[in-house]
Amino acid sequence: MTRPPTAAQRRMIEGADPVTGRLRGTEAQLAALVKRGLAFRHPRPPHDHFLTPAGHRIREAVPEAPAVPAPAPDTGVFTARVGGEEEPPATGPARRREVHSAWEGLLELRRMTNPGGAADRPCGWERTHLVRAAALALEAAGHRPAGGGADGYRVRATPQPEAVAVYAPDGPALAACAATLERAGWQAGEYTEPRTRARFVLASPRRV
Template sequence: MTREPTAAQRRLIEAADPVTGRLRGGTQAQLAALVKRGLAFRHPRPPHDHFLTPAGHRAGEAVPEAVKPPAPPSTGVFAARVGGEDEPPPTGPARLREVRSAWEGLLELRRMTNPDGSVDRPCGWERAHLVRAAALALEAAGHRPAGGDEEGYRVRATPQPEAVAVHTPDPETLRACAATLERAGWQAGEYTEPRTRARYLLASPRRA
């Protein structure tokens, strides 16, 4: 059985960038220990930063609440907008910069973690965070998430493995979202909800 990360290792994992997995801080011995356990890797190019592997991301999600450090009132951590009434309006140049930076970071993560260095196919982090990954691809392409009375996309988890549902009342927007996800390396198809007859997308990360 694989040993659980130590408290110090958990703190490092929790402090990592949520999109790229870049580790912040930590001693060389601590970083080397994470690499040895397969939870992180050292980038071969200068400045030789350390990044979480897919196993490291999963370990971070599995950290018990009791050992997580309390979050400050405003952490400034980027979060993809999945579409919902409680989300703030996705407007303003600052948000555009955040989304662009997060998308560029995700492409870099693909390059570093996909075995063939491909950036046109989702990586392990995206498969472990399906809803956030699909929402980021949509927002980075300029689609608007739903919020309050505003129409837009809503990305939701599904019972199917490695699949998310994308809902929007406008058929043209639905087709545009499908095209965006396909360009981002996802497979997307339209389906009809049996009870409401509403059309929606079912999207999965492409493997090849």
């Protein structure tokens, strides 16, 4: 019978990045989680460690703290930018590295959890975190989120099941967002809101 994780290991699992499952800890601590099958070491630099599906199950079994709109700037937790945050969007090298690492981790999660190891379409986590998943795909492709007075994309939830709305400052930017989501495994089409006449992209994760 597999022993349950220790209290220290459970704290590491609980503290994993909420988007990608990326872990922080010493090499010995991370290696112990890998040995238990709760984490894996990414094969490409910087060789970060991420939760496996078994690790995610343990994490999801832990009662979550009340949701907050965004973490404090110094928490060290990666959060996909959905657009419209009060503080100006980060654009420096550190942010680009974080986004790249988060996207690579999400692709690895697709390979591990999708049937046949398919990385070309969204996985179960993305289907339950639609807004953050779509925002990560956009930011990873180089689109700029709106915020702090800057124009950019905004990703919002919709009443429709498994669908998000994406807004952009102009037609070309909106078309570019739609193309990025299509490449990331989403179905995307442009529509017009009947009341405001605002154009937006309606996107949903592709299943096949």
